Amino acid sequence: MPQYDVIVIGAGNGGLSAAVTLAQAGKKVAVFERHNIPGGCGTSFCRGRFEFEVALHQLSSMGTPEKPGPLRTLFDEYGITDKIDWIEIESLYKINLPGGKGVALPADRMKAEAALIKAFPEEKEAIKRYYEMVWKFNEETVAFMEKSAKSSGGEPPALKKLIMKAGFPKLYPTLAKYGVKSTDDVLNEFFKSKELQLCLSAYWCFMGMPPARFPFTILARCTYIYTEDKPYYLRGGSQVISQALTEAIKKAGGAVFFNLGIKKIVLEKGKAVGVIDENGEKYRCKKIISNISPTATYANLLDEKEVPAEAREYLKAYTVGISALTCFIGLDCPPETIGFTDSFNLTYDSLDANRDFMNSYELDTSIDPIVSTCYTVDDPEVSPKGTSIVTAGTLKYGTAWEKLSPEQYHKAKYDAANTIVERLEKRYPGFRSHIEEMEIATPITHMRYLNHPGGAIYGYEQDLKSSVFFFPRDTFIPNLDFASGWVNTCGFGPNYMYGNTVAKKLLKEMD
Secondary structure, eight states: OOEEEEEEEOOSHHHHHHHHHHHHTTOOEEEEOSSSSSOTTSOEEEETTEEEESSOSOBOSOBOSSSBOHHHHHHHHHTOGGGSOEEEOSEEEEEEOTTSOEEEEESSHHHHHHHHHHHOGGGHHHHHHHHHHHHHHHHHHHHHHHHHHHHTTTSOOOHHHHTTSTTHHHHSHHHHHHTTOBHHHHHHHHOSOHHHHHHHOTTHHHHTOOTTTSBHHHHHHHHHHHHHSOOEEETTOHHHHHHHHHHHHHHTTOEEESSOOEEEEEEETTEEEEEEETTSOEEEEEEEEEOSOHHHHHHHSSOGGGSOHHHHHHHTTOOBOOEEEEEEEEESSOHHHHTOOSSEEEEOSSSOHHHHHGGGGSSOOSSSOEEEEEHHHHOGGGSSTTOEEEEEEEEEOSHHHHTOOHHHHHHHHHHHHHHHHHHHHHHSTTTGGGEEEEEEEOHHHHHHHHOOGGGOSSSBOOSTTTSTTOOSOOOOSTTEEEOSTTSSOOSHHHHHHHHHHHHHHHHHHHO
16 A cells, blocks of 8 residues: 555645645655646637646746745745746736726836826825835735744744734734725725725635625735735746646645545544545545645545534534636737736726625626736736737636526627626727637536535635634544635645645644
């Protein structure tokens, strides 16, 4: 029977990163992936003469070679930075407001403030105060987490326990004031203009939460990190990182098995001691990292009687998050032909994002905010000369889609995509006539490919009660840990880094 120090279930971002850390530390590691390529959402696929990125818009936390961010530092340790052609993005995003007004934010604090002041001169002082607060919030957050990690042996304790302690508000006043507020709470305090609020809250769509439920902590961190460390894309897309991590695992002596999923986690006296693959072969190990959701891990990889009652009770507090309907579009023209000037765009047809978000529970796509990314703006080589690649879609929960018959599903899928194209046509005249290729992914597509409950793309709902300081990281079976967006801030950068954190915890336990 094969034996390993650590077995990783799933070759997603967190799992791959954890496996590299462990393998390079000399541990015998095996990664099992049921698909034929690594990466999960960090992959690409081809249609016609176009290769489409599945999920990555912008990569955070990279920094520059002269001033590296935490992710660049991690990739340097892995030995993969120089194997990737990085492309620094100058624009954070562009907000297309109702009525046709567009506001683009540069990836520079002073330039972003200037752009917003030019668009909203009546709120000049509020804009300056807001940015000052966001930077102070992040400085206090970093100081608090570093101090907490030192005092607890490297693992930052939950803020929910420490935020109530005497002295915390004096030491970290900005963090204490805004740390558990929603995006709406904070933006309403600073600004009168709803248009301006939409221009500042764009990252809510990265977490699948409307501004009223989107934790301000995540908005503040995203705003700061993407601005200070700069957003990056990479030539070849996220599949390049996934492949580089896979090769790093193998180079360090680890094993990666494709087209081979795990069907059961083996327990002995309540402890995880191994796995059984889809072919029935058994493997023993000291530790297991599941890169799939805790829900799927407990429900699908363990017998019902083996799941601890406290684990069931614990997960009741967490709701499966949102999925998406995405159109992968290849255009037979360059971006400027139809008016794409920024790579990442968020289009609103009203000023009430909270109300419009409720449409994400429906099949209809007529009022949902549209997220569209034109990758060719950042990388002209991403598609054949004279063409463009655009992904455009809306956030959608999977429930309504799961109820459809095959015939109903086919019609709903194309009706939803057609509506998105119609709405983009109004913003980018000529868009429809230049479509050469189009593939449509629904929540059912994500469910089938990612094997996620509800086709969730952001794990559990990332609202105030379930994220930031309250992620479901508690474990109930010895030797079984989790490393994915289901137990961490979702996103590529955060999960590469969290996988490394989980691996280092296991190294301490094993050593």
